[in-house]
Amino acid sequence: MEEHDNNKIEKEIKNEPQAENPYRLLDLKLTHVEKSAAGIPAVLAAFSDLFEEKAPIRGMRALFKMNQMGGFDCPSCAWPDPDDERSVLGEYCENGAKALAEEATTKRVxxxxxxxxxxxxxxxxxxxxxxxxxxxxxxxxxxxxxxxxxxxxxxxxxxxxxxxxxxxxxxxxxxxxxxxxxxxxxxxxxxxxxxxxxxxxxxxxxNMCHETSGSALRPTIGIGKGTVTLEDFYEAEVIVIIGQNPGTNAPRMMSALSKGKKNGAKIIAINPLPEAGLMGFTNPQSVKDILNGGVQLADLYLPVKINGDMALLKALELLLIEFEKENPGSVFDENFITEKTVGYEDFIRQFDHYKLDELASLSGVSKELIYEAAVTIASKKRIIFSWGMGLTQQPNGVDMIREILNILLLKGSIGIPGAGVCPVRGHSNxxxxxxxxxxxxxxxxxxxxxxxxxxxxxxxxxxxxxxxxxxxxxxxxxxxxxxxxxxxxxxxxxxxxxxxxxxxxxxxxxxxxxxxxxxxxxxxxxxxxxxxxxxxxxxxxxxxxxxxxxxxxxxxxxxxxxxxxxxxxxxxxxxxxxxxxxxxxxxxxxxxxxxxxxxxxxxxxxxxxxxxxxxxxxxxxxxKGGFYLPNAARDKQEFSKELGGRAPFTLTEVPDNTLAADEYMMATTRTHDQFNTTIYGLDDRYRGIKNERRVIFMNQNDIDKAGFKAGDRVDLYNYDDGIERVAPLFIIVSYQIPEKNTVTYFPETNVLVSVNNVVKESNMPASKYVKIKIMKHDPEVYKKVDQMLYQGAIQRP
The missing domain is CATH 3.40.50.740 (Rossmann fold)
Known part of the structure; x- marks a missing residue:
């Protein structure tokens, strides 16, 4: 490109509308981190948005028709409605009410x-x-x-x-x-x-949320969707929630988890953050729940490192194989494996090379907790694995979902009541x-x-x-x-x-x-x-x-x-x-x-x-209630057509997540006041964040080792593809998170996610796996941002 063209581009950049949120801080207030989701605060937050949008009567009338028979489908998440009777008080959650408020608003552009x-x-x-x-x-x-x-x-x-x-x-x-x-x-x-x-x-x-799920499931079970119904959650013996935050991303799921729990299900939560929606749920429509402080959801919480999920899944399988060897036929479903799968021997053989200590270390979860999870799964058959973008936006997300499927195939836990795979989709259709x-x-x-x-x-x-x-x-x-x-x-x-x-x-x-x-x-x-x-x-x-x-x-x-x-x-x-x-x-x-x-x-x-x-x-x-689409994996235990209706065991690898001394792994997430890119408010109530979005959650040990303090202002850098990407002006918040792991909100840090940092096979952005460096905020950083904009205009991958 000629020199005068470069100058023209640089001049135009300074007059272009900003592609990101303005680099400015508000007035961060830290409140307490919640241990339970929903309850009366959720009700108040839902209704307050209707007043803010100047549509209290119009919006309230619509709320009582949302997700009801003969009404309209919530414009927010895709969690299913009950097949039978629905609550007359309302079949919606806080975020659904916020989405409705923004549709029902009387404000006009x-x-x-x-x-x-x-x-x-x-x-x-x-x-x-x-x-x-x-x-x-x-x-x-x-x-x-x-x-x-x-x-x-x-x-x-x-x-x-x-x-x-x-x-x-x-x-x-x-x-x-x-x-x-x-x-x-x-x-x-x-x-x-x-x-x-x-x-x-x-x-x-x-292509940005669940392409990974489809890429993993279609070749293995013959359908790129889940294999469970809402009723299956009520009949499950074990529900494993991995890489997902129901309290924010699909709040009505907590009602299903609560009902399953009351019917005897054990719930295992696997996530880098101990999210409120994983830990507890207070049903705002239940006086008993409100008076008693709700119900505990997770019986077991496994604080996995970012992208340590594969090592954790392998560790669980290693223990299950040992249990099966000790008591043949008591852990695995031999008939299902023989009649419905292929590749079992090769799958088992790989575990000769794995050691529990090494897998536990790579996962970030203690051997004791992994053992407890394996014992919980070993004696049960009605098992559901449910996941969200915490898995699908990892570079090896396809492999991790297939590893989940490996566990279910060992147990024969697919295509039966109370068992199967459940990728929880985001947007409503x-x-x-x-x-x-x-x-x-x-x-x-x-x-x-x-x-x-x-x-x-x-x-x-x-x-x-x-x-x-x-x-x-x-x-x-x-x-x-x-x-x-x-x-x-x-x-x-x-x-x-x-x-x-x-x-x-x-x-x-x-x-x-x-x-x-x-x-x-x-x-x-x-x-x-x-x-x-x-x-x-x-x-x-x-x-x-x-x-x-x-x-x-x-x-x-x-x-x-x-x-x-x-x-x-x-x-x-x-x-x-x-x-x-x-x-x-x-x-x-x-x-x-x-x-x-x-x-x-x-x-x-x-x-x-x-x-x-x-x-x-x-x-x-x-x-009434519509109809179910055919699902051969769920209805008939028929899987891959190419394999004669059988499902293959998949061989996968444990990734190397080594970080340099000054590097951290970052995952992007959304606040509780947000759905996808729509920002309803500036608080993240469950995580104790009020009136700010430009924050980075860090482990206190990492903060101390780097010479920072909670509350410090920092700039975030990524160097993938040999290009310097900068997200300026963030506030450090000390949080319960694995060491060397950090979490930030999107879209504020999407600028750090290289277009080439993608999930293998599905080609989705790997926004939950971004290597960053954290430096004390430099007021001169904005010159670097200008340079980044300039380089982005003329030469990028």
């Missing part, structure tokens, strides 16, 4: 708001402030070189999108991103449009998106069915996932990006690199309900298209529509909003896709987009023809 506020000025706000502006009311357009978004008609917006798409040299120069909130109907027409346009470039939020073929790697079988039904040739080349899409945008191989929901910028790794990639786009389109930072770091041109929330009435041709979603346990159910829309100028996601398709494809399309535009029932009729398990879709989804 209007064209006048954008006229008064430039993109640059809005970017000076933090994510919390941006998100609290209110609901978007009108489509907005940012012309090339403009400083302010301006209103645009829907027709003109679709005309611009079509113009950009049709001007591409290849359909593969476009990418179509999806968040987990999108309904089955919108997801189906969205992927269909992308395929008729000619590309499989469909990166989605699964992320699993449904994938079922609807939102997938950059569709199978030939899926494409053959679509091709036979629709009659046009399907693109067969695999598309870009999220990480590959970021690199392709940076290399200008992708020139147009359409985002169906979400906040792509703040959700993705390597923030500086990603931001400079997005700025190279010719057009960035965002379908959104609220303003977020992803609207402020944009392509040469940008569009914001406002749409309905899950709680909004979705009326098409005078008829109130239902949409459908799929929860973490494979139940497809209907959802019908009850609130009047915040604006008369919103369009639902399905119609947005259909109008984009009609504007872009015109007469060359063979799909009846107008038919889909006018009726969700029509979309479901054709889903029924294209995706197995959706027979009689429109009738069954309107039945």
């Amino acid at each position: 209007t064209p006048e708001f954008f006229k008064e506020n430039s993109v640059f000025d809005l970017a000076k706000l933090d994510d919390y402030e941006i998100g609290k502006m209110g609901r978007l009311t009108d489509p907005m357009y940012l012309p090339e070189g403009a400083t302010h978004y301006q209103p645009i008609s829907w027709d003109e917006a679709f005309k611009k999108i079509a113009g950009h798409l049709n001007a591409l040299e290849s359909p593969d120069e476009a990418a179509f991103y999806t968040s987990g909130r999108t309904s089955n109907e919108a997801s189906f027409v969205y992927q269909l449009f992308a395929k008729e346009f000619g590309t499989n470039n469909m990166p989605d939020c699964s 992320v699993q449904g998106n994938r079922t609807m073929m939102i997938d950059e790697k569709p199978t030939d079988e899926q494409l053959d069915r679509l091709e036979k039904f629709y009659g046009f040739k399907m693109p067969r080349k695999h598309g870009y996932d999220v990480v590959r899409a970021i690199k392709a945008i940076h290399e200008e191989k992708i020139k147009v990006m359409f985002c169906m929901g979400g906040n792509f910028l703040s959700a993705t790794p390597d923030t500086t690199y990603t931001a400079h990639a997005l700025r190279k786009l010719n057009l960035l389109v965002s379908v959104s309900t609220k303003l977020n930072r992803g609207h402020l770091v944009h392509g040469k041109e940008a569009l914001i298209l406002p749409t309905y929330g899950r709680s909004d009435k979705d009326i098409v041709n005078g008829k109130l529509q239902i949409v459908t979603t799929e929860n973490s346990m494979g139940v497809v159910q209907d959802s019908k909003g009850i609130l009047d829309a915040v604006s008369n100028n919103l369009i639902n996601e399905t119609q947005i896709v259909c109008r984009m398709a009609m504007a872009t494809l015109g007469e060359r399309s063979v799909v009846s987009w107008q038919r889909y535009h006018d009726s969700y029932d029509a979309v479901r009729d054709d889903i029924e023809q294209c995706i197995p398990g959706f027979e009689n879709y429109n009738v069954r989804v309107r039945q």
Whole structure:
């Protein structure tokens, strides 16, 4: 690159909207760390958000219809609703209520708001402030070189999108991103449009949360989903929660754990932090629980090091093998192993080389605790393993999930009541998106069915996932990006690199309900298209529509909003896709987009023809509680088709997690006042953090050895790929965490996660495994940040 071009880039950087939260501290207050989750404080916090959003009556009316039969599905997590009766007091959690409050808000982001506020000025706000502006009311357009978004008609917006798409040299120069909130109907027409346009470039939020689960499970048990139902939690004898924080990420799961515990289940919690939601639960709907201080959840807590999970799992297996040798047939299910698995002998043979002392040391968990866990599992058969992103965002996450499966295969603990695998999905329809073929790697079988039904040739080349899409945008191989929901910028790794990639786009389109930072770091041109929330009435041709979603346990159910829309100028996601398709494809399309535009029932009729398990879709989804999708691993103990219905034992390795003397392992996490990239508040109540997000949790011994003190201000550095990445201005908080391990909040530290730090096989960002250095805060660090921005613009991996 010529010198004058470098100077031009450096000058432009200083005038670009900030890609991250502002580097400023608030007023950190430390309170006590909670030992139990939920209870009355959760109720108060839930209702306080309704008042903050100026929607107490409107919001309260909606809360009592959320997750109820005939109501609407929570826009937050994908935890399932009970199949039978649901609580009349409310089937929602604190974070679900906060998500609803932000949908039901009476605050509005209007064209006048954008006229008064430039993109640059809005970017000076933090994510919390941006998100609290209110609901978007009108489509907005940012012309090339403009400083302010301006209103645009829907027709003109679709005309611009079509113009950009049709001007591409290849359909593969476009990418179509999806968040987990999108309904089955919108997801189906969205992927269909992308395929008729000619590309499989469909990166989605699964690429950042549970792609690892699917990559681990599909080749082994034949399905990339969990194999348990909610009822299984009530019948389990042992529930192992690993790499997951139910109290924040899926609070309603604690009710299921509590019920299982009362029915006799033992709960083992494996996590670097002793999270409140793992330790105890106070059911706010139970007077007895409130008076007695709730129930203890974890019978056994194993404080594993970050990425020490594999060593721990191997240690458990080593002990189980010893127990089985001592009493043959008493620990392992020999019949299941013989009839339903392959590779058992090779799997057992590997343990000749492992030693318990070494595995315990690598895991960070004492031999005594590991032994106690092994004894708990040894005599039981109804065992559930449940995990979250604490596993899936590790570089060897696929192997660790397969190691979990190895334990269940030894025990015959899959495909029976009260047992199996349970990856707990994040966003409310992320699993449904994938079922609807939102997938950059569709199978030939899926494409053959679509091709036979629709009659046009399907693109067969695999598309870009999220990480590959970021690199392709940076290399200008992708020139147009359409985002169906979400906040792509703040959700993705390597923030500086990603931001400079997005700025190279010719057009960035965002379908959104609220303003977020992803609207402020944009392509040469940008569009914001406002749409309905899950709680909004979705009326098409005078008829109130239902949409459908799929929860973490494979139940497809209907959802019908009850609130009047915040604006008369919103369009639902399905119609947005259909109008984009009609504007872009015109007469060359063979799909009846107008038919889909006018009726969700029509979309479901054709889903029924294209995706197995959706027979009689429109009738069954309107039945009480919806219906379960087929799950051969759960229902028939049929696993890998390639292995004749058997499941393979997998051989894996224990990773080397050696750190230099001045290095620490960092994992990113979210606060209790947060869901994905949406910031509801500035507190992390369960961890004792109030009014601050720029904190780093450290072991007190590490703080002392490094010459720091709790409360010190520090800067965080990462050096992957030979590049210096800096996250300035964090406060040290002493916490119960393994030595040499640290935890920070995202998206504030996503800047430290290299785009090349990924999970093997799934290619997900390994945000729970980031090597960092910690240095005392230097006021001159911001010059380094400027240099980092400059380097990111011109040369990065």
